[in-house]
């Protein structure tokens with residue numbers, strides 16, 4: 712069984728994440744959306760809310776699981792028997808950032824990273840842009856899945 716972990720902060724989930732997960736689900740038997748918990752990081756949405764948003768977005772797909780983890784992503788992959796990490800790429804900045812992490816994960820634990828290039832219509836979307844729009848009272852409905860507006 713081909714299992715991938717899709718790690719991230721999902722603060723909040725965006726249509727960019729949904730694009731990668733939906734397309735990734737044609738490649739893997741199961742995808743675990745894994746919310747990395749970093750005690751030193753300040754989030755806009757609580758862990759409970761981020762889990763709830765993901766559950767709403769993927770409630771119709773039994774091959775998508777939602778979990779949270781602390782520590783190294785590769786250790787979480789091992790504990791879940793997942794052989795792959797799925798990541799999305801928007802541009803060359805994402806690529807440069809992801810390259811060394813993927814190489815480290817392969818060296819550390821033999822976990823392969825699989826990258827999907829996002830669809831053009833979501834390439835401008837990031838959680839940080841959505842947070843900025845929310846903070847300033849803008850309309851962010853076109854950037855997040857239906858059902859998670861606050």
Ligand code: ADP
Nearest residue numbers: 718719720721727728798799800829833836837
């Ligand atoms: P992180 O805190 O690790 O950056 P994110 O929640 O921001 O986590 O992102 C998780 C994954 O989703 C990353 O692989 C990121 O590149 C990808 N991603 C985020 N936004 C988009 C987008 N608009 N299109 C494609 N992939 C995206």
